[in-house]
Amino acid sequence: MRGTFEAMSDARGTPIAERDALMEQWFDREVEYVEDKQWPGSGAYRGRDSVRDAFAGYEEILGGDLTVEEVRTGTDGLLAIIRYAGESTGASVPWEQRWGYHCRVRDGRISYFRAFVDLDEAARAAGVSSP
Numbered sequence: 001m002r003g004t005f006e007a008m009s010d011a012r013g014t015p016i017a018e019r020d021a022l023m024e025q026w027f028d029r030e031v032e033y034v035e036d037k038q039w040p041g042s043g044a045y046r047g048r049d050s051v052r053d054a055f056a057g058y059e060e061i062l063g064g065d066l067t068v069e070e071v072r073t074g075t076d077g078l079l080a081i082i083r084y085a086g087e088s089t090g091a092s093v094p095w096e097q098r099w100g101y102h103c104r105v106r107d108g109r110i111s112y113f114r115a116f117v118d119l120d121e122a123a124r125a126a127g128v129s130s131p
Helices: 002-010 016-026 048-062 119-126
Strands: 027-034 044-046 065-074 077-087 094-106 109-116
Touching: 002 016, 002 065, 002 077, 016 027, 016 048, 016 109, 027 048, 044 048, 065 119, 077 119, 094 119, 109 119
Parallel strands: 027 109
Antiparallel strands: 027 044, 065 077, 077 094, 094 109
8 A cells, every 4th residue: 555655656747658557556457546525526436547547637736745654454444544745736835634545455456445534534434443
């Protein structure tokens, strides 16, 4: 998990087409990513290309770097606590946000992950004690 999020951070600024190897290494072909319901226009994305494009869109709007704070194993997958910080592109507004991700892995690759603004909710979804 840690390697996946760190690789995504390292890929910031590279052309989208050059991120396919990263997606193949870290994500299941049928990966599903679900945005937090509080995210404006939240949705779900299926498949490597769709997930890659969603995160490229975040990068374009928000910029920023990520730090993996913690990864814990639960009864229903993994919990990753990620801190994103940066300045929005264009307006240069500083921001910082911690996200919880409920993740499942299949054959060494992420097959499912869901973002949560509420870290306790993410912990419950993954089946771990509160962060």
